[in-house]
Amino acid sequence: MSGGAFGTEVTAAGVASSVLQVALTVAGAPLLVGLMRQIRARMEGRAGAGVGQPWRDLRKLMRKKPLAPDGTGPLFRTAPLVQVATALMVAAAIPFVSVRTGLGGAADLIAVVALLTLGTAALALAGLDTGTAFGGMGASREMTITALAEPTVLMATFALSTRVGSTNLPAIVDASLKDAGRVISPVSVLAAFALAAVVLAEAGRLPVDNPSTHLELTMVHEAMVLEYSGPDLALVELAASMRLAVLLGLWSALFLPWGTATSTGVPAVAGATVLFTLKVGVLGAVLAAGEVFMAKLRLFRVPELLAGSFLLAVLAVAASFFL
Amino acid sequence: MNGSADTQILDFACGLFLLAAVGALWRRELSAVIGLLAVQGAALAVIAAALGADEHHPELYAVAAGVGLLRAGVLPGLARRALAASGEDRESQPLVNVASSLLAAAALVLLAYAVAQPLARLDASPGARALPVGLASVLIGLFMLVARRKALSQVAGFLLLDNGITAVAFLAAAGVPLLVEIGVSFDLLLVVLVLRVLTVRMQSAFGATDLDDLRELHD
Numbered sequence: 001m002s003g004g005a006f007g008t009e010v011t012a013a014g015v016a017s018s019v020l021q022v023a024l025t026v027a028g029a030p031l032l033v034g035l036m037r038q039i040r041a042r043m044e045g046r047a048g049a050g051v052g053q054p055w056r057d058l059r060k061l062m063r064k065k066p067l068a069p070d071g072t073g074p075l076f077r078t079a080p081l082v083q084v085a086t087a088l089m090v091a092a093a094i095p096f097v098s099v100r101t102g103l104g105g106a107a108d109l110i111a112v113v114a115l116l117t118l119g120t121a122a123l124a125l126a127g128l129d130t131g132t133a134f135g136g137m138g139a140s141r142e143m144t145i146t147a148l149a150e151p152t153v154l155m156a157t158f159a160l161s162t163r164v165g166s167t168n169l170p171a172i173v174d175a176s177l178k179d180a181g182r183v184i185s186p187v188s189v190l191a192a193f194a195l196a197a198v199v200l201a202e203a204g205r206l207p208v209d210n211p212s213t214h215l216e217l218t219m220v221h222e223a224m225v226l227e228y229s230g231p232d233l234a235l236v237e238l239a240a241s242m243r244l245a246v247l248l249g250l251w252s253a254l255f256l257p258w259g260t261a262t263s264t265g266v267p268a269v270a271g272a273t274v275l276f277t278l279k280v281g282v283l284g285a286v287l288a289a290g291e292v293f294m295a296k297l298r299l300f301r302v303p304e305l306l307a308g309s310f311l312l313a314v315l316a317v318a319a320s321f322f323l
Numbered sequence: 324m325n326g327s328a329d330t331q332i333l334d335f336a337c338g339l340f341l342l343a344a345v346g347a348l349w350r351r352e353l354s355a356v357i358g359l360l361a362v363q364g365a366a367l368a369v370i371a372a373a374l375g376a377d378e379h380h381p382e383l384y385a386v387a388a389g390v391g392l393l394r395a396g397v398l399p400g401l402a403r404r405a406l407a408a409s410g411e412d413r414e415s416q417p418l419v420n421v422a423s424s425l426l427a428a429a430a431l432v433l434l435a436y437a438v439a440q441p442l443a444r445l446d447a448s449p450g451a452r453a454l455p456v457g458l459a460s461v462l463i464g465l466f467m468l469v470a471r472r473k474a475l476s477q478v479a480g481f482l483l484l485d486n487g488i489t490a491v492a493f494l495a496a497a498g499v500p501l502l503v504e505i506g507v508s509f510d511l512l513l514v515v516l517v518l519r520v521l522t523v524r525m526q527s528a529f530g531a532t533d534l535d536d537l538r539e540l541h542d
Contacts, residue, residue: 181331186338307422308349314429315345318436319338322443322455 013264015102018092024273025091029245030054030238032280036288037212043292054241061234069227072129079126080228080235086119087242096249097272098261099170099177109157109167112250113150116202119239120146127224134216138223141299145208145220148306149201155313156191156198160254162320163187173257183255190316192255197309199251203244205287207297208305211240218296245280248287252279329377330449336369337456340490341432344460344483348428348467349421351414356479357402363460363486364394371493374450386504393508394486398515402478405519409526411473419470428463435459442495450494457494460487472533474522478515485511 034051041048068076093107093115101107120142127139161167163182164175176182201208209220216223225236253260259275261268297305343363347356368391375383406412417424435458443451464484468477489507 185331186334190338190342304349304422304425307425308345311345311349311425311429312342315341315432318432318455319341322436322439322452 010102010104011100011264014098014100014104017098017100017261017264017269018102020269020273021094021096021101022088022091024096024277025242025245025249026088026238028277028280029241030058032245032248032284033241035281036284039285039288040292043289054237058234058238061229061237062231064230066231067229068232069130071131072227075122076126076129076227077232079122079129080232080239082122083119083239084235084242086115086122087239087246090115090246091242091249093169094246094250094253095170095173095260096253096276098264098269099174100262100264101170105168107169109161109169109172110154112169113153113157116243116246117146117150119243120202123224123236130227132227134219134223134226138220138226141220142224145201145302145306148303149198149309152194152198152306152310152313155310155317156194159187159191159313159316159320162317169253173253173260174262176254176257177260177262180258183257187316187320188255190312190319192251194309194312194316195251195254197305197312199247200287201302201306203247204240205244206291206294208302210296213296218299244284248280248283249276252276252283329373333370333373333377333449333453336366336373337453337494339363340366340370340486341456341459344463344487345425345428347479347483348424348463351421353406353412353414353473353475353479354403356414356476357399357406360402360479360482360486361395361399363483364396364399365391367391367394367486367490367493370490374493377448377450382501386501389504389508390489393512394482397512398482401515401519402475402482405478405522406475408519409475409522411475414471414473414476417471417476424466424470427466431462431466432459435462454491454494457487457490457492460484460490463487474518474525474533478518478522481514481518482511 031051031054034049034054037053038048038051090112093101093103093112095101095107124139124142127135127142129135157167160172164172166172176188182188200206204211204221210218211221213219214222221240225233228236256279259272259279261272340363343359343366347359347363350356350359368387371383371387371390375381375387419427432455436455439455439458443454445451461484464480464482464487467480467483471477471480485507
């Protein structure tokens with residue numbers, strides 16, 4: 001059991017690699033969103049606004065005057081900060097570039113999932129705080145989807161951690177780096193499909209939610225953030241893109257761990273950084289290309305998708321016992 | 324025994340087998356269900372071949388080829404033709420909705436695992452450990468027979484059930500005697516042919532293949 005090696009030690013180099021991961025996520029997440037929009041635009045025969053457009057939008061929004069609707073409380077104002085803070089924390093915890101992160105034993109898969117859910121819950125509360133019909137509707141839908149996705153995450157986590165004997169993320173990634181057969185086993189493949197559906201649901205992508213729509217009947221995430229403007233909206237957008245990057249990064253760390261550095265040497269970390277950027281970029285490109293051919297599921301069909309992913313996660317747990 | 328290529332192939336085929344059974348319950352489009360049945364048949368053939376390689380039974384290769392031909396080729400082909408003749412492409416109103424039937428399938432898989440434990444304890448081979456896969460397919464097939472209303476969905480449920488039984492036979496005892504296997508396969512072919520004729524007759528009599536329409540007997 002290799003979990004003990006990751007238990008307590010927190011080294012300066014580990015902290016440095018965590019800081020690198022956070023910086024990479026903040027700088028790269030809007031670029032990832034820009035890349036995905038650009039790919040989508042090109043495949044639909046449009047010119048597209050360019051990969052840097054999300055950053056330009058953020059800069060423009062940051063310069064505007066902060067403005068909050070009448071009657072909203074501190075919850076409305078702090079929710080974007082909570083979301084950004086949880087995304088930053090998660091980016092520091094998941095072993096993107098090196099399994100020696102600065103968080104040691106605290107980098108737990110269950111803690112990571114809980115942090116992401118905390119961000120979702122904060123934004124849903126902010127949606128309710130505005131008191132508008134759309135905010136409440138969006139919050140209710142978002143919480144429904146989250147509540148259905150959460151059991152899948154826990155089951156898949158269980159399936160991945162039984163073989164390692166630890167829910168510590170660096171320990172799981174380290175074990176699969178040392179034994180490639182672990183990644184290409186039925187358990188891991190089933191869990192990969194289950195978590196892929198959850199990543200789509202949590203990041204608010206097609207077929208669960210359409211990130212580019214403002215149609216009343218279908219929007220989920222956009223309905224909650226309808227009342228935000230200026231710097232607050234910039235934070236919400238940044239948090240949403242970081243969330244997507246972090247979820248794709250988590251998926252790639254669990255199921256495509258190759259290239260992640262097991263030491264904190266500069267060449268290994270530099271190579272791992274390039275590889276990680278490539279992996280997340282390719283995953284995002286595949287997702288964007290897939291979305292061109294996909295229609296949004298009706299809201300009442302979403303539970304079917306998530307029940308299916310839950311079943312896959314249960315099968316992954318069962319298979320870890322008999323296969 | 325652990326980690327050998329045969330065992331890995333067997334594990335993967337078992338995983339695919341189970342995934343196909345679950346997928347058949349998940350999808351509403353009947354053509355997709357039939358495609359998944361073909362995948363399951365192919366996985367069954369791979370299971371038989373992997374067991375043949377593992378336990379050095381050359382005749383299992385012949386059985387694997389026969390199973391693959393029948394269950395991945397002929398039976399899905401017949402079902403596909405019946406589907407084209409019936410003109411219905413979706414299971415529109417299952418008795419149990421899809422989300423609940425998926426949760427039921429999760430429970431059935433766990434039940435299969437619990438039931439197979441005493442059997443798996445008798446023998447430590449990788450095949451015996453994978454026994455719950457076959458039992459799970461039997462249970463899921465039975466559930467599909469109960470919960471679906473279209474004649475073709477019921478054919479699919481029946482085939483899932485039978486694939487499961489065959490998988491259990493392979494995994495537990497490296498297959499039944501060749502003569503029995505041929506007899507069972509022949510019966511299966513006849514059943515699917517009869518059900519196909521039934522589908523076509525129902526289609527011409529009622530204009531639909533919903534088995535709930537068959538409530539009373541006529542002379």
